[in-house]
Amino acid sequence: MVIDDELIDMDTLERVAPVIRNxxxxxxxxxxxxxxxxxxxxxxxxxxxxxxxxQAIVSQQLRILKDQGLISSKRDSHNVLYCIVDPSVLLLLECIRRHDGMCVKPHNM
Amino acid sequence: MVIDDELIDMDTLERVAPVIRNxxxxxxxxxxxxxxxxxxxxxxxxxxxxxxxxQAIVSQQLRILKDQGLISSKRDSHNVLYCIVDPSVLLLLECIRRHDGMCVKPHNM
DNA sequence: TCTATATATATGAATATACATATATTACGA
DNA sequence: TCGTAATATATGTATATTCATATATATAGA
Known part of the structure; x- marks a missing residue:
């Protein structure tokens, strides 16, 4: 469980904000x-x-995500395989689904 | 409940990403x-x-948050009161707490 | 070793963002 | 109506981001 009754300190915000931002x-x-x-x-x-x-643009984006520690890569002969390594970013996707649901179907919230 | 078995469409991503980003x-x-x-x-x-x-910088930030529809304001004589109106952004804070928890205490995930 | 396929990087121009400083606006009370 | 406390905006500069194009690298197979 996560402590929720005090403010997140600024150090944490300054460290994590760029990850989310990216x-x-x-x-x-x-x-x-x-x-x-x-x-x-x-x-x-x-x-x-x-x-x-x-391809070039996707490769650029993959690099950015990898630099943030959100995904990792491993080579498999010709190919390079990517996967998510930081599950906390999945909350962002959930955030979007919920935000979107709220906007489109207000009765759901 | 939110449908989770298909990809979020690009229109939604393009609409919501700037909100999170901001x-x-x-x-x-x-x-x-x-x-x-x-x-x-x-x-x-x-x-x-x-x-x-x-004060000026905070006011600038409040404006940005308000423009994104995340907070609202109402005047009360001298003061202007702000509050959150889009609860989906609270998931961002939860995302940070979880991300941070993951980094600092890996055994929690 | 040469070639093709898969992936990554360099570079630059257009655009956006952050933050500070100065100034403006607003609303109430004297 | 004048002053003051509270809030908002304008502006400029430094910095960062985006996205496209061109080019480089890496690997396996012929």
Whole structure:
């Protein structure tokens, strides 16, 4: 359980905010959602297809997510496989679903 | 309940990502955490003290949060009171607590 | 070793963001 | 109506982000 009765200290906020900030990008969220959905590690090519963007751009986004420690990669001969390693980011996706649900169907909240 | 077995569509991601992105700023997260913690609406002066930044900067941040529809304001004579109106952003704070907990105490996940 | 496929990086221009300082507005009480 | 406390905005500069294009690297197979 997480302590919830006191404010998050500024050090933590300054450390974690950039991680969330970097994840909160349409294409990067798409990648995270895809990797979560697929459960198993996926290649850059597969991710590129799912993301609907160019290979170079997807590779750039993967790098950003990896630098933040949200995903990891391992090479498998020709391919490089990516998967999510920080499950806390999945709450971001849940946050979006809930936010969206709230906006579109207010009676659900 | 939220449907979780298909990918969030890009339109939604493009709409919601900026909201999260704007919230994911140390000072703005502090403000959201404070307002959530206090439960009742708080004045700019109170928020400024809690945030530990200048009045002008806090006012700028409040404006940004308000523009995103995350908080609302109402005037009470001299003061302007702010409160959270979009509860989905509270998941961000939970996300941070969990992320932080994961980093500091890995055995908790 | 040469080639093809898969992936990664460099670079630059356009745009956005952060933050400080100065100034403006608002509303009430004297 | 004048002053003052509370809040908001304007502006500029430094810095960061985005996204595209071109190019580089890595691996396996012929």
């Amino acid at each position: 994840a909160a990008h349409p294409l990067r969220l798409r990648i995270l959602d895809y990797l979560h959905h697929e459960k198993e590690p996926r290649t850059v090519t597969e991710i590129t297809e799912a993301a609907g963007a160019s | 919230a994911a700023h140390p000072l703005r997260l502090r403000i959201l955490d404070y307002l959530h913690h206090e439960k009742e609406p708080r004045t700019v002066t109170e928020i400024t003290e809690a945030a530990g930044a200048s």
